[in-house]
Amino acid sequence: MSKFLIDRFSNLEPYVPGEQPKEKKYIKLNTNEAPYPPSPNVVDAIDKVVVAGLNLYCDPDTTKLTKIIADFYDVDFNEVFIGNGSDEVLALIMMAFVDEKTKVCFPDITYGFYRVFSKSFDLDAKEVPLKDDFTIDINDYINCGRNIIIANPNAPTGLVLTHEEIEKILISNQDRVVVIDEAYVDFGSKSCIELLDKHPNLIVVQTFSKSRNLAGARIGFAIASKEIIEDLNKMKFSITPYNINTMSQIAGVESVKDNDYFEKCNNKVIATRERTKKELRKLGFRVTDSKTNFIFVTHDSISGKEYYSELRKHGILTRHFNDKRINEYVRISIGTDEEMDKVIEVTKKILYEAVNYNFVVGK
Incomplete structure (x- = not known):
C-alpha cells in the first residue's frame, strides 16, 4: 500500500474472483461460466x-x-x-x-x-x-x-x-x-x-x-x-x-x-443440474434447491474445505467460502454431462477414502 492511498480504502477487502488456472489443466467449475461456447453466429x-x-x-x-x-x-x-x-x-x-x-x-x-x-x-x-x-x-x-x-x-x-x-x-x-x-x-x-x-x-x-x-x-x-x-x-x-x-x-x-441456441444450451444445463443433484443426494449430500447453473452442497462426513481441496487435487475446481455460516458448503458450477460424471466419480472416491464408504458405482 502506498502512502498516497486515501484513508477510507486502507482496510478495503476487494472482491476475490474464482481461481483462473494458468498452468495445470482443470475441470473448471468454480466461476459459474457456461460449459458451452457461444452461438456459432x-x-x-x-x-x-x-x-x-x-x-x-x-x-x-x-x-x-x-x-x-x-x-x-x-x-x-x-x-x-x-x-x-x-x-x-x-x-x-x-x-x-x-x-x-x-x-x-x-x-x-x-x-x-x-x-x-x-x-x-x-x-x-x-x-x-x-x-x-x-x-x-x-x-x-x-x-x-x-x-x-x-x-x-x-x-x-x-x-x-x-x-x-x-x-x-x-x-x-x-x-x-x-x-x-x-x-x-x-x-x-x-x-x-x-x-x-x-x-x-x-x-x-x-x-x-x-x-x-x-x-x-x-x-x-x-x-x-x-x-x-x-x-x-x-x-x-x-x-x-x-x-x-x-x-x-x-x-x-x-x-x-x-434464441434456439440460447434455449438449447440452458435446457442442457438445467437437465445436467437436476441429474447431478439427484446423484449427490444418493451419496448423502444435502443440496439446496438451486435454480441456477450451480449447486450448493454439504456432507456430514466431510468438511466443505476438505471436499473442495480433494476435488482440486483430482483436477476439479469448485468454490469454497470462508464465511462461518456457509463454510461447510461447496459451490459447484454445472459443466457438461461428461464433466459432472467426473465430479460424481471423484466424489465417490473422496468419500470412500474419507469415511471408508463402500459406494457401488452406478447404484
Whole structure:
C-alpha cells in the first residue's frame, strides 16, 4: 500500500474472483461460466466485421445491442441500459442512488460485490441475515427505508423468491429503488421484468455471462423506467462512455438473435443440474434447491474445505467460502454431462477414502 492511498480504502477487502488456472489443466467449475461456447453466429459475425472497425471507437450508445434487448424483452429502447458486465451496472446503480440519506441493504450471504461496492463507495450498508435454511425473510425488507439489492436466484445458495414476495417488498419501499439481480434467472426461475409497469422503483439487472455463454465479452444490462435509465446513462457518460467494445456489441447482438441456441444450451444445463443433484443426494449430500447453473452442497462426513481441496487435487475446481455460516458448503458450477460424471466419480472416491464408504458405482 502506498502512502498516497486515501484513508477510507486502507482496510478495503476487494472482491476475490474464482481461481483462473494458468498452468495445470482443470475441470473448471468454480466461476459459474457456461460449459458451452457461444452461438456459432457470434464467431461468424466477429470474423466478418470486427477487424475493419477496430481503429474506430465503438458505439457509445450501444444502439443495436440496446434495441435487440429491448425487442427481446418487449420493453422500450429507453428502458434499457448496457454495462460492462452486470458488475459495472450494479456499481453505477450504487453510485447513482445510494448515499448517506438513502442507504442500502442486502442479504448477508449473497454476491460478494454488493459488500465490496458498499465499502468502496463508503456507503451505509446493512447486511440482513438469511434464515437458517438460507431463504430470505421478506419481512426484513418490508418498509425498511433503504435501497434494496436482492439476487434472485440468490448466490451461492441458488434459492428463489416468488414474484408475490418481491412485490410486497416493492410496494412497501416506494421511495427507494429495489434492485433484483437476475444473473441466473434463465436457469429455471421467472424474471421480474413483467413487474416494471406496476413498480417504477424496480430495477432488473441481468448478464450475458451465464446463460448467454459470453462471460469473456463482459455484457450486462438493466431494465427500468426511462427516468432511471437516464440517471444511469448520466453516470456512465461521466465516467466511461465507450464501455462496451465493438466485439462485445456484435457478440451480444448475435447471441440474442440465436434464441434456439440460447434455449438449447440452458435446457442442457438445467437437465445436467437436476441429474447431478439427484446423484449427490444418493451419496448423502444435502443440496439446496438451486435454480441456477450451480449447486450448493454439504456432507456430514466431510468438511466443505476438505471436499473442495480433494476435488482440486483430482483436477476439479469448485468454490469454497470462508464465511462461518456457509463454510461447510461447496459451490459447484454445472459443466457438461461428461464433466459432472467426473465430479460424481471423484466424489465417490473422496468419500470412500474419507469415511471408508463402500459406494457401488452406478447404484
